[in-house]
Amino acid sequence: MKIITNSRCTEYSAPGHPERPERISRTVETLKAQNKLKLTWDEPSPVDDTVILRAHTPRHLEQIQKAFDFDADTPAYPDIAEHARRSVGGALQALQSARAGKAAFSLLRPPGHHATREKAMGFCYFNSIAIAALEANAAGYKRVAVFDFDVHHGNGTEDILLDKPGCAFISIHQYPAYPGTGLTNRGNNCFNFPVAPSTPRLEYRSILSSAFDVLKTFKPDMVAVSAGFDAYRQDPLADGMLQAEDFHWLGETIRQLNVPAFSVLEGGYSNALPELISAYLAGVNG
Numbered sequence: 001m002k003i004i005t006n007s008r009c010t011e012y013s014a015p016g017h018p019e020r021p022e023r024i025s026r027t028v029e030t031l032k033a034q035n036k037l038k039l040t041w042d043e044p045s046p047v048d049d050t051v052i053l054r055a056h057t058p059r060h061l062e063q064i065q066k067a068f069d070f071d072a073d074t075p076a077y078p079d080i081a082e083h084a085r086r087s088v089g090g091a092l093q094a095l096q097s098a099r100a101g102k103a104a105f106s107l108l109r110p111p112g113h114h115a116t117r118e119k120a121m122g123f124c125y126f127n128s129i130a131i132a133a134l135e136a137n138a139a140g141y142k143r144v145a146v147f148d149f150d151v152h153h154g155n156g157t158e159d160i161l162l163d164k165p166g167c168a169f170i171s172i173h174q175y176p177a178y179p180g181t182g183l184t185n186r187g188n189n190c191f192n193f194p195v196a197p198s199t200p201r202l203e204y205r206s207i208l209s210s211a212f213d214v215l216k217t218f219k220p221d222m223v224a225v226s227a228g229f230d231a232y233r234q235d236p237l238a239d240g241m242l243q244a245e246d247f248h249w250l251g252e253t254i255r256q257l258n259v260p261a262f263s264v265l266e267g268g269y270s271n272a273l274p275e276l277i278s279a280y281l282a283g284v285n286g
């Protein structure tokens with residue numbers, strides 16, 4: 001199992017913002033302090049504009065570089081373009097690792113799945129997972145599936161991958177919740193599984209299982225996972241009921257697909273994030 005990270009991703013923050021540097025720094029500490037899981041560590045790869053422009057408009061790329069305030073959740077932090085680009089590089093490096101037959105997890109911030117083709121929102125600037133999925137297509141993978149278990153709908157990923165040949169998007173998320181989308185399927189390749197707030201965990205798991213059935217029906221040759229840990233029962237941003245063992249099960253189920261796969265951190269705002277990521281990685285690793 002390979003972890004891709006870089007300490008520079010902890011260099012920006014805003015007082016009281018839930019998407020905070022400790023999410024990464026405490027997870028790195030926890031993973032380095034354990035020896036149950038054999039981990040190797042790697043750096044995000046450099047990213048060309050051309051790779052970003054498969055998913056985003058030139059105007060969006062320009063706006064991120066200028067770093068004007070996008071919305072209250074998604075401020076213009078100093079050097080945010082570099083940080084966002086590094087998150088993209090983490091996803092691309094994780095894809096590289098999956099192509100070489102080694103599972104990988106990109107542990108960086110900012111997250112990406114709310115960023116649409118032309119808009120930064122919801123703590124997200126560039127859509128790392130969509131960019132990596134399109135890069136997988138370009139590298140010859142003909143059936144790339146993005147599986148998004150963050151508690152929020154991956155509206156940005158859906159916006160970018162909608163009706164793209166060779167891609168599918170499958171999202172399980174709380175509804176109603178931010179960003180207010182994801183109630184029904186869209187186009188011929190976006191499959192949404194809305195879950196009511198405070199749904200009991202076993203019911204949530206059976207909905208996750210239905211989503212895995214759709215994933216299997218697609219017969220992917222590469223699986224890109226938007227791994228968000230905010231469906232956890234103590235997460236401050238949503239009303240999920242999942243526990244650490246459910247994230248272990250998610251990892252295990254992804255491993256049992258027997259398809260090359262990589263994961264990218266999206267949300268997850270509770271203090272238990274390091275334990276939840278550890279449980280997920282243990283499941284992926286087997």
Ligand SMILES: [Zn+2]
Nearest residue numbers: 150152230267
């Ligand atoms: Zn989320």
